[in-house]
Amino acid sequence: MNTNIDTAVIVIFSAFVLGIGLLFARTGRNLKSFFAGGEAVPWFIGGLSLFMSFFSASTFVAWGSIAYKHGWVAITIQWTMCAGALVTGLWLAPRWKKTGVLTAAEYIRQRLGLPVQKTYIFIFTLVSVFIKGSVLYPVGKLVSVSLGLPLVPTTIGLGIFMIAYTSVGGLWAVMVTDILQFVVLSAAVCILLPLAFDQVGGVAGFTAKAPDDFFNLLNGEYTIGFMLAFFVYQVAYIGGNWTFVQRYTSVDSPKSARKVAFLFAGLYLVSPIIWMLPPMIYKTINPALVGLDTENAYLEICRLVLPPGLLGLMLTGMYFSTSASANTTLNVVSAVFTNDIYKGLMNPTATDKQLIRVARLSSWGFGIGMIVIALLVPYIGGIVEVVLTIGAVTGGPLLAPPIWALFSKRLTGRTTLRITLITLSLNLVGKIILPLAMGVKLSRAEEIVIGVGAPVLLLALTEWLASRKRIDSPDYLAYETIRAEAPTSTVQEQADEAAEVSRQNQFGLRVIAVSLVVTAVILGGLSLLTTQGARITALLAGIVLVTALIPWRAATKLTPVEKPVKAAELPSL
Secondary structure, three states: OOOHHHHHHHHHHHHHHHHHHHHOOOOOOOHHHHHHHHHOOOHHHHHHHHHHHOOOHHHHHHHHHHHHHHOOHHHHHHHHHHHHHHHHHHHHHHHHHHOOOOOHHHHHHHHHOHHHHHHHHHHHHHHHHHHHHHHHHHHHHHHHHHHOOOHHHHHHHHHHHHHHHHHHHHHHHHHHHHHHHHHHHHHHHHHHHHHHHHHHOHHHHHHHHOOOOOOOOOEOOEOHHHHHHHHHHHHHHHHHOHHHHHHHHOOOOHHHHHHHHHHHHHHHHHHHHHHHHHHHHHHHHOOOOOHHHHHHHHHHHHHHHOOOOHHHHHHHHHHHHHHHHHHHHHHHHHHHHHHHHHHHHHOOOOOHHHHHHHHHHHHHHHHHHHHHHHHHHHHOOOHHHHHHHHHHHHHHHHHHHHHHHOOOOOOOHHHHHHHHHHHHHHHHHHHHHHHHHHOOOOOHHHHHHHHHHHHHHHHHHHHHHHHOOOOOOHHHHHHHHHHHOOOOOOHHHHHHHHHHHHHHHHHHHHHHHHHHHHHHHHHHHHHHHOOOOHHHHHHHHHHHHHHOHHHHHHHHHOOOOOOOOOHHHOOOO
């Protein structure tokens, strides 16, 4: 198979994305603009970025493996994410915006105290680097196998590229590239799906050859109990994960934060059907994959039906989806380190220039850690085991207490710390000690139920006991004091910030528009080179080109805010 065109497509798109990141090198003048977009990011940009941040190659590898083995249930699992986002949009996202914080860690320090924050930062950073490192591995594997490149250098190279534009451009660079990555991935899958159906004889041929239970909503170990528990977990994950909280706090109002979550929910209602059908189709073509080989189902259907050029586009989309997820985590972990550790604990008087330098250096440090983890994934059981296990063990203990604190006046920092440590220990016992000591292995549903149910149950119990005393916790009263005494910016500072935000938003929207035009041109070129799927590729190129008008018109509607002239700058009479 000729891989030159595929390699060229990946290189061209990757260089294009890196160039976009470099364009934002000078837009982040302080932590607020670098990590939160000046808290004025358009909600539809935040929503699409949140959607892409949820994606990675594990979507195709892990969920694709489940789709290949069990069919429609892979879609059912992902619909719980849609339901979790709806709950988040109704109640959680607006609450996060109302806190007025830059990061979730900052809220935890204000509301639950410094000891809780330190503990959470340590665990969150470790878990985040581990998870996102683990999802970097499958995309390195996909690219290396498809193009005949060595795995280790490929993984390292892709990881370094991912770190580069995140460390330079901050949140806007992440979000703009997220939009481009969303378009590339969507185009690739929309091309793949009809070609896959053609290979199997259309919809009728697919349904006729599929296993009898392939379209059941529930299948195998993924029972109704698993779905309910996974839904509760998704509420905690989408509503409390520090990476996603940043999307709710970076928009301009609680109403916009709600729209961010609702857009995510709408996309996750439709997209799982489109994403999961290709590996399901491949099951009817080649039902012989077993064990960890099922994780290759998505790659195999791509290699079977996509001609050179379009295979490169699909691989680019898979890599970009991982990049979108990992670079968002890099941005948040770096924000937590810079804002809450370096500035909060090590150097409270640091200048904006020093903080931006620390932010960029820490992005490289955490990114290199992700690359190391990615190289270790083959030795720890495969990507499905890694993603689901870490989520089950850490999700509830880390995410449920801060969400509870958004609504509770009685939860204390000491209680939060106890619940987190107790439930983490309980989950580790169930996952590691019981299988080794007694040969007892919990099912997926049992892992999720214990992982999420235990902290929620303990939180509810402590809330009930505290409510009988009818006294607000000292930590909540201290939080109210912090909020009341928060320093307010001067009129001059507010005007300067508004001018910077307006300029940054206009610039970001125009970059998105130009990026979509360039993407349309590349897709048009591919439609001329490909041997199959030329018409649909050309059609998608036209759609992307027309879509570029949306961010361009949005940019023109933004009213520029001029910086007021300071008294010292006025000419003397």
